[in-house]
Amino acid sequence: MIAILLFMVCAALAVAGAVTLIWAKEPIHSALALVLVMVALAVLYLLLGAPFIAAVQIIVYAGAIMVLFVFVIMLLNAGVEERTNFSKLAIPGVILAGALLLEIAHWMFHSAIGHALANGANASTTEASTYELSEMLFKQYLFPFEATSILILIAVLGAWVLARKES
Amino acid sequence: MSAIPISWYLVLSAVLFGLGVVAFVFKRHIIAVLMSIELMLNAVNLAFVAFARARGALDGLVFVFFVIVVAAAEAAVGLAIVIMLAQNRQSMNIERENLLKL
Amino acid sequence: MFLLTHLWIILALPLLGSAINGLFGKTFSKPLVNTFAVGSVALSFLAAAEAVREFVLLAPAQIPFVKSYFTWMLGGETTAHPFRVDFALQIDQLTVVMLMVVTFVGMLIHIYSTGYMAHEDGYYRFFSYLNLFMFFMLTLVTGANLIVMFVGWEGVGLCSYLLIGFYFLKKSAADAGKKAFIVTRIGDFGFTVGILMVFATFGTVSFGEIFPQVSSISTPVLTTICLLLFAGAIGKSAQLPLYVWLPDAMEGPTPVSALIHAATMVTAGVYMVARMNPLFSRAPAAMLVVGIVGAITAFYSATIGLVQTDIKKVLAYSTVSQLGYMFLACGVGAYASGIFHLMTHAFFKGLLFLAAGSVIHAMGGEQDMRKMGGLRKKIPVTYWTMLIATLAIAGIPGFAGYFSKDAILEAAQSGPHANLILWLLGVAGALLTSFYMFRLVFLTFFGAPRYDEHKVHVHESPKNMTVPLTILAFLSIFGGWFAAPKLIGGTDYFEKFLAPVFASSAPTADMEAAPAEAVTPAVSLMHALVSWPVAVGILGLLIAWYFYIKRPDIPKKMAQSVHALYLLLLNKYYVDEIYAALIVRPLLWISANVLWHVVDEGAIDGVVNGTASVARGSGSELRKIQSGNTRSYAAWVIVGAVGFTALLVGLLGVAH
Numbered sequence: 030m031i032a033i034l035l036f037m038v039c040a041a042l043a044v045a046g047a048v049t050l051i052w053a054k055e056p057i058h059s060a061l062a063l064v065l066v067m068v069a070l071a072v073l074y075l076l077l078g079a080p081f082i083a084a085v086q087i088i089v090y091a092g093a094i095m096v097l098f099v100f101v102i103m104l105l106n107a108g109v110e111e112r113t114n115f116s117k118l119a120i121p122g123v124i125l126a127g128a129l130l131l132e133i134a135h136w137m138f139h140s141a142i143g144h145a146l147a148n149g150a151n152a153s154t155t156e157a158s159t160y161e162l163s164e165m166l167f168k169q170y171l172f173p174f175e176a177t178s179i180l181i182l183i184a185v186l187g188a189w190v191l192a193r194k195e196s
Numbered sequence: 197m198s199a200i201p202i203s204w205y206l207v208l209s210a211v212l213f214g215l216g217v218v219a220f221v222f223k224r225h226i227i228a229v230l231m232s233i234e235l236m237l238n239a240v241n242l243a244f245v246a247f248a249r250a251r252g253a254l255d256g257l258v259f260v261f262f263v264i265v266v267a268a269a270e271a272a273v274g275l276a277i278v279i280m281l282a283q284n285r286q287s288m289n290i291e292r293e294n295l296l297k298l
Numbered sequence: 299m300f301l302l303t304h305l306w307i308i309l310a311l312p313l314l315g316s317a318i319n320g321l322f323g324k325t326f327s328k329p330l331v332n333t334f335a336v337g338s339v340a341l342s343f344l345a346a347a348e349a350v351r352e353f354v355l356l357a358p359a360q361i362p363f364v365k366s367y368f369t370w371m372l373g374g375e376t377t378a379h380p381f382r383v384d385f386a387l388q389i390d391q392l393t394v395v396m397l398m399v400v401t402f403v404g405m406l407i408h409i410y411s412t413g414y415m416a417h418e419d420g421y422y423r424f425f426s427y428l429n430l431f432m433f434f435m436l437t438l439v440t441g442a443n444l445i446v447m448f449v450g451w452e453g454v455g456l457c458s459y460l461l462i463g464f465y466f467l468k469k470s471a472a473d474a475g476k477k478a479f480i481v482t483r484i485g486d487f488g489f490t491v492g493i494l495m496v497f498a499t500f501g502t503v504s505f506g507e508i509f510p511q512v513s514s515i516s517t518p519v520l521t522t523i524c525l526l527l528f529a530g531a532i533g534k535s536a537q538l539p540l541y542v543w544l545p546d547a548m549e550g551p552t553p554v555s556a557l558i559h560a561a562t563m564v565t566a567g568v569y570m571v572a573r574m575n576p577l578f579s580r581a582p583a584a585m586l587v588v589g590i591v592g593a594i595t596a597f598y599s600a601t602i603g604l605v606q607t608d609i610k611k612v613l614a615y616s617t618v619s620q621l622g623y624m625f626l627a628c629g630v631g632a633y634a635s636g637i638f639h640l641m642t643h644a645f646f647k648g649l650l651f652l653a654a655g656s657v658i659h660a661m662g663g664e665q666d667m668r669k670m671g672g673l674r675k676k677i678p679v680t681y682w683t684m685l686i687a688t689l690a691i692a693g694i695p696g697f698a699g700y701f702s703k704d705a706i707l708e709a710a711q712s713g714p715h716a717n718l719i720l721w722l723l724g725v726a727g728a729l730l731t732s733f734y735m736f737r738l739v740f741l742t743f744f745g746a747p748r749y750d751e752h753k754v755h756v757h758e759s760p761k762n763m764t765v766p767l768t769i770l771a772f773l774s775i776f777g778g779w780f781a782a783p784k785l786i787g788g789t790d791y792f793e794k795f796l797a798p799v800f801a802s803s804a805p806t807a808d809m810e811a812a813p814a815e816a817v818t819p820a821v822s823l824m825h826a827l828v829s830w831p832v833a834v835g836i837l838g839l840l841i842a843w844y845f846y847i848k849r850p851d852i853p854k855k856m857a858q859s860v861h862a863l864y865l866l867l868l869n870k871y872y873v874d875e876i877y878a879a880l881i882v883r884p885l886l887w888i889s890a891n892v893l894w895h896v897v898d899e900g901a902i903d904g905v906v907n908g909t910a911s912v913a914r915g916s917g918s919e920l921r922k923i924q925s926g927n928t929r930s931y932a933a934w935v936i937v938g939a940v941g942f943t944a945l946l947v948g949l950l951g952v953a954h
Contacts, residue, residue, distance in 0.1 A: 036200050040208050047215040047235060056227045063231050066212070070238055077205070077249045082260050086241075089264050094234065094271045101275045102227055105282045123218070129940040130214050134207070136947050162254055162261075170258050177265045184269035188276035194283070221933055229932070 032076060039076075043069040060098050067091040078156040205246035212239035226281065230274045237267045301349040302356075303365055305387040308349065308397070309436045311342040316429035323422025328412075335425035336408045339432055343401035350394050361798060362390035364442045364506055371445070379501030386504065388442035392799045395637060396439035396569055399644045403561045404432050406766035410652050411553040413763035414659060424464060424551070431457035435562050439569060443504040444493045447570070451489070451534065454563045455482050461558060462550040474546035481543040485533015492526030499523065509576045509802070517581060524577050524584035528591075531567030537625060538595045541618045542874055548610040552655030555610060560617050560651050561644035568624040568640050572633045576802040579631065585715060589629020593710075593723040596622030598871075600730035604737075605857070605867045608665050609654050612738050616691065617647055619727060623706055626724055630717060632709030633800045634793040638781065639702035641792075645777045646690035646699055649770035653684035656759045656767065657742060664754065667741040674743040676756040679764045681743050683771040688739050690774040692732035693835040695827055698778030700835075703728065705781065705790070707831045725830050732838025740846035784826075 046066035053059045067090050074083035166174055216239060219232035241260045248256025301307065315338025323331050356363060366386035373381040389397075408428065415424055431454060438450025456479075463475025493503060499519055500508045512520070531537070536544040547559050558564070571578060571588060578585050596619045603615035620643050627636030658665055660677050674681045690699035707728070710721035758764065780792035845852050857864040866872070923934065 032200055036204065040204075043208065043212060044215070047212055047219075050228070050231060050235060051215065051219045051222065056225050056231075059225075059228050059231055063235060066235060067238060070242055073205070073208075073242060074245050076200070077245050079245050079248065079257055079260075082241075082245060082257050085261065085264060089268060090234075090238070094268050097271060097275060098227065098231060101278060105279065125937060125940050127214075129217075129943060130210050132940075132944055132947055133210050157248070157254055157257055162257055165254050166258055166261065170262075173262060177262055181265065181269050184272045188272045191273070191276035192279045217936055221929065221936060224929075 035072065036076060039069040039072045042066075043073075056102050057099065060095060060102060063098075064091050064095050067095065080156060081159045081162055082157075202246050202250045206243060209239045209243040209246065212236075212242070226278050227275075230271065230278070233274075234267060234271065237263055299352055301345055302352045302363055302389060305349060305365060305389060305440055306367060308342050308345045308401070309387075309433055309440065311338045311345065312429040312432035312436070314338055316426045316433060319422050319429065320426035323426060326422060328416070328421060331422045331425055332412050335429055336405070336412065338429055339401065339405045339408045342432065342436070343405045346397045346401045349389060350398065353389055353394055358798065362388045362393075362442075362506065364388040366442070379497075381497060381503075383443060383445040383503060385446060386442035387440040387446070388505065389440065390799055391796050392569070392572060392637065393439055395641060395796065397436070399641050400432070400435050400439060400562050403644050403648050403770075404435075404557060406769055407553050407557045407561075407648065407652065410556075410655075410763050410766040411551075413760045414553055414655055415551060418551070420464070424461075427457055427460045427464070428554075428557070431461065431558060431563070435566070438566055442506065443502075444496060445503050447573075448489070448493060451530070451566060451570075452486065454558070454566060455479060455486070455534070458482075458547070458558050458563055461554040462547045464550055464554065468549070470546075471549040474543070474549040478543040478547050481540050482533040485530045485540050487529075488526045489530025489533075492523055492530065495519075495523050495526060505573065512576045512580055512802070515580075517583075520577050521581040521584045524574070524581045525587060527570065527574060527577075528567075528584065528588055531570055531625070532591065533567075535564045535567030535621045535625070536618050537567075537591050537622060538598060539873075541595065541599065542877060544618055545611050545614040545870070548608070548614050552610065552651055552658060555614070556648045556651035556655070559614065560647040564617060564621055565624070565640045565644070568621065568628065568636055571625065571628045572637055572799075575628070575633050575800050578628065579802055582715070585629050585631065586717075587629075588625050589710075589715075589717060589720050592622040592625025592627075592629055593720040593727075594622070595619065596626060596727040597723045597730070600727045600734065602867055602870050603734045604730060605864060607668050609657065609667050609670075609738060609742065610651070610665055612667075612734060613647070613650055613654060616650075616731065616735065619731060620647065620691070622727070623703065623724065626710060626720055627706040629715070630706075630709045630713050630720065631715040632706060632713055634790075634796040635702060635705035635709055637796060638778075638792050639699075639706055642690065642698040642702045642774070642778050645770055645773040646687040646697075649683060649687040649767060649774055650691070652763070652767055652770065653680050653687065656680040656763055657684075659759055659763070660756045661749070662754050664749070667738065669749045670742045670747075671745040671749070672743070672747040673756060677758045679758060679767060683764075683767040684743070685739060686771040687774050688735045690778075691735050692838060693728055693831050694839075695832055696775070698774050698776070700832070701778035701781040704826070704829065704831050705793075708829075725834055728831050729834035729838050732835045733842050736839050736842035737846055740842060744847055745850065 043066050046062040046064075046069065049062035050059045050066070053062060067086060071083040071086045071091070074080075074086060213236055216232050216236035219235065220229060223229050223232060241263055244256040244260045244263070246256075248254060248260075315334045318334050319326070319331055323334075326334075353361075353363070364386055365388070366384040368385050369382065370385045371381065371383040408425070411424065411428065415421055418424065434450045434453030434457060436450070438447055438454060441447035441450060459475045459479040462478050463472045465471045466475075496508065497503050499515055500511050502508060533540040544559055544564070548555055550558075578588070599615045599618040599622065603612050603619065606612045606615065620639070624636045624639050624643070627633065627639060656677065657670070657673065657680055660673065660680065661670065664670065686697070690697035693700045693703045707721060707724050710716060710724055711718070780795075781790040784790040784793075869875075923930075925931075
């Protein structure tokens with residue numbers, strides 16, 4: 030009971046945040062809306078029994094990446110979103126996006142995998158333990174783990190090279 | 197506690213992803229566009245976690261981990277480009293960046 | 299046995315001469331060109347003579363002597379009847395006759411040409427082409443299968459084109475060359491289809507393998523094959539309706555007219571029919587067609603020759619007419635007589651052309667007989683040799699033409715396949731032949747000179763021209779005497795020599811008329827001399843004498859009184875004009891309007907240009923994607939993602 034209520038609230042908050050992101054004129058409003066979305070999602074992760082991921086979401090995503098966004102917005106004195114001319118391409122775009130959604134929904138509700146998942150045959154009943162997660166991370170997925178560390182290195186170097194002033 | 201059907205999470209994920217796409221297409225401010233990308237990634241993360249739960253396997257969570265890492269790297273580089281654009285052009289309007297025009 | 303196994307030497311010698319003169323002749327002096335040209339043909343003649351000597355030593359079972367040198371084409375080895383063409387040469391009695399005629403007359407004409415063409419440009423080129431012609435003609439007559447013969451056939455057509463258009467800067471000469479090639483091409487098409495049908499029917503194109511199978515093939519098939527092959531002969535040997543190229547071919551130098559259009563190339567059709575006689579003999583309908591075409595052509599062409607004023611044109615129509623006689627002979631089953639006439643015709647027609655060339659040379663290039671006259675005393679050698687040739691062609695007894703022409707007409711009258719209508723046409727043609735040939739002699743050599751004697755200095759030709767004339771004159775008299783013993787009831791040696799070749803066409807016992815009482819030599823001789831051909835021959839001479847010597851005003855009066863007929867004949871029945879209107883002009887119209895505008899410009903260019911414009915158009919449309927507008931790029935990314943997802947879910951059945 031509580032779970033369903035919590036889910037509804039968080040879902041509503043997430044959607045509201047997403048809509049605000051689209052509608053806001055100032056980018057800072059969009060950034061804050063995005064933070065709301067992330068926090069709501071973190072709660073949902075908790076509901077799904079993934080506390081580690083919820084924590085990582087808050088710490089890294091909401092706490093570092095969004096802070097970076099806010100910094101940049103603030104430093105660059107980013108202007109407002111300009112009044113947009115309604116583009117005629119929007120209509121087919123929206124229709125296509127809707128089609129995409131419906132397609133995925135169709136898949137979800139009518140596929141064999143979907144049915145199996147909905148039955149909850151294999152559903153885990155306990156929380157995902159951090160121990161098991163880290164074991165998998167460092168054993169099965171060791172190579173991607175190392176690769177992402179190099180990726181971060183490259184990103185740092187790239188960001189530094191791109192943003193420095195030419196002297 | 198009564199289990200929430202996985203489909204609900206997936207629907208939510210799809211809705212968020214769709215909103216992210218809409219934002220990606222319609223927003224003009226560069227930073228807004230970058231943020232819409234983050235929104236899409238988040239929606240996908242939610243789907244991954246939901247599936248991890250439904251399948252009883254932890255692979256989905258590992259993947260979420262990597263997605264977050266990559267999102268961080270991409271946000272860093274993207275914002276660096278934004279800074280560069282802001283320094284050179286004084287405009288944050290994505291429609292003015294048309295140097296790739298043939 | 300050496301030359302029999304190496305018959306190719308006879309062919310290779312003129313080819314070598316042609317190559318040397320063609321490639322290097324430009325730098326040679328005239329005597330050097332002569333050495334290679336005449337020398338190669340002379341050597342070829344000697345080689346042929348040696349081959350004949352070896353041939354007569356062969357036993358009858360070894361004839362025809364075939365030697366295959368290499369496999370030229372081989373297709374469909376795994377099937378029952380592979381298409382196999384060897385480069386194979388054969389020699390039998392017919393080949394012997396043709397070899398001797400071609401090489402000997404060819405040699406004489408080569409010698410003659412050294413004098414006639416002495417002042418012409420492109421001297422080396424002429425001899426190169428002439429030697430090349432000899433090579434192809436020899437290939438034609440020695441080939442042991444239809445394809446090798448066809449190689450020679452086409453090759454002589456090519457050389458004819460080259461030599462007719464020798465003075466290629468003159469438009470009429472170039473046109474005449476094209477006309478010859480194109481018209482004979484029409485016949486060659488039928489010939490090719492005929493060869494294909496031969497292969498389809500017999501499974502082979504080799505003579506040695508075709509002839510034994512003939513008796514097992516149905517008559518309609520044989521008739522069709524023979525008619526198709528004969529179509530080629532109609533073109534190559536200038537019969538009705540494909541004769542129109544031969545008068546125009548007179549644009550070429552006179553030795554060319556002598557060699558190619560009198561003695562050798564045009565007789566290729568006759569040779570082919572004679573060679574394929576086993577097929578023709580079993581297809582009486584085809585033989586009848588051959589005979590009819592030959593007889594009608596003989597008569598028709600003679601009528602045109604009556605009023606022509608160009609000396610070479612008269613001889614051209616005369617050639618067409620005489621070729622008609624040869625086909626008439628084949629049509630009534632007298633193949634040996636046809637070949638006999640081929641041989642004697644080579645002698646006297648070759649002589650006539652060479653002598654005409656001598657006259658033209660003497661007159662400084664004049665060819666119109668109306669501007670000649672009284673040349674008898676001035677160029678005596680030319681006069682006497684031409685007179686001998688004319689007596690031969692008119693069929694006056696004692697000369698070569700008499701024996702051959704008489705044999706033909708006798709076969710038409712009373713042979714196994716006799717046909718009185720054809721005989722009548724033949725006799726009428728003989729009358730006309732005699733008339734117009736003597737008309738030619740009288741107009742040219744008799745009477746008062748109708749030219750300005752101060753402007754034209756008539757002089758006899760040099761020795762290298764008169765000696766061949768003399769030799770040919772000798773042959774025009776004695777070249778027919780192989781058949782002389784028949785006059786007194788003996789055997790015709792020529793016919794006896796060729797009998798094995800025409801064995802399958804020989805009249806069977808029941809077809810041959812039972813010989814009546816045994817005739818004494820004197821009675822036989824009288825029968826031979828008092829015959830229609832002789833009568834009309836002499837009659838023609840008398841009429842011509844009357845018209846052109848006794849009362850020279852008659853021809854003009856006659857021309858005016860039957861003016862329409864005269865004009866019809868003078869303009870060759872307007873056949874060229876009819877062909878131009880019916881065939882040439884529509885073809886040119888189709889060529890220009892349909893094939894050029896519609897097919898070439900519209901379709902082919904349209905496809906090519908269309909491809910280019912499609913590429914350009916699509917490029918300019920696709921370019922718009924690269925707008926530089928980041929948001930449109932974003933939109934396209936979404937579109938791609940949606941499509942890909944749809945692909946995964948819908949088509950690849952990820953979901954189901």
